[in-house]
Amino acid sequence: MPPRIRVTLLHNFYRGVLPSGEDLNVREHQSLVGDGAVIDIVQTGNNYVVAHPIRGRARAVAAALDLGSASSRYADEVIARRPDVVHIENLTPLIPESVVALLHERGLPLVRRWGNYRFRCPSGDNFRNGERCEDCSGRLGTLPSVIHGCYGSGRGPSAVVALRRGLVAPSLTRLRHLPISRFLAVELEASGVRADQITVIPNCVPFSSLPPEPFSRRGAGRVLFLGSLLEKKGIRTLLEAWKLLAAGAPGMELTFLGDGPLRPEVEQAARDDSRITFTPTVPYEQARLEIHRSDVVVVPSEWDEPFGRVVIEAFAEGTPVVVSDRAALPELLGESCGRTFIPGDAVDLARQLAAVLAADDAQRREMAEATQMRHRDHFSPEAVRSLWLSAYQGVIADAG
Incomplete structure (x- = not known):
């Protein structure tokens, strides 16, 4: 058996009761790579900023301006672990971007996973005022994000984050970029990364x-939304679609599982319609159970989702999906796994949900089998493990 690859993973955890997709990926990474690698995490987290506002913000400013010894301190801690390869995850806001180049200069092979657009957008989502935004891709750099107050609570936090931009640096030959979708890979190429540096x-x-859930009767069903209650997640479009979909269908249910700024609107909708239920954040195992019990999971996003973790969670549970025909979401679907709809179009969303829910038992079994096969072949730990080990081995070999 070949020796295990020693990987040091560098990550700034997000804050919040429900872990972000990136945080979950980090926490699950050791079990993912199995016996092929041993993962050692060097970390910090945004909860420090919450617990210590003054010191935390000062650290964020210092990281953005690359002041003090933070970069070399993180580099020294990584090097002390004696890794074969360094795996970079999220660095914003407490880990300086310069640590990437510093580790490269010290001869370490590097991979960087991208799960957002922070390589060119300070807020990481390319979204503002209800539509795609590329203002920070022009000659003014990230200045527009400061003017618009895109990050955090306004222009102050935005100015701090605008000073840093995720390092794509094609000159760093021992750095391989690992986006989580083909859509995100195209965005990286548009930002100057060579195709041969992307996997x-x-x-x-x-x-x-x-165990498998019994199928619901045709024409009724349980619809689940799981995620943050944000404008860009298409919450209002879903509520409008529900009115069209559920008219005269007393057996239907719509469940919102998550929290966020639009919570009051969802809570009001639940008061107005007893078929709508709202549940704030629950443990991951409970979320998977709710997906398992549902007849369809809906992802009505109106921004450029770089992936869509809830989609593959639905596939794992044998549950079909209806997703926006936008960004990375359509590429996740396979035949008989679900449907797409026109983003922001409540009529089309209601139509596609109705089509899934109207399927007969044979069609539902076909969708359940297709979604689970899609998960097994493309999005299971077994399917992805070899990709990670190959990426680690490849960048080590390239470094000589």
């Missing part, structure tokens, strides 16, 4: 541990 490695989730 797409999708997210993955565990297989279901739950």
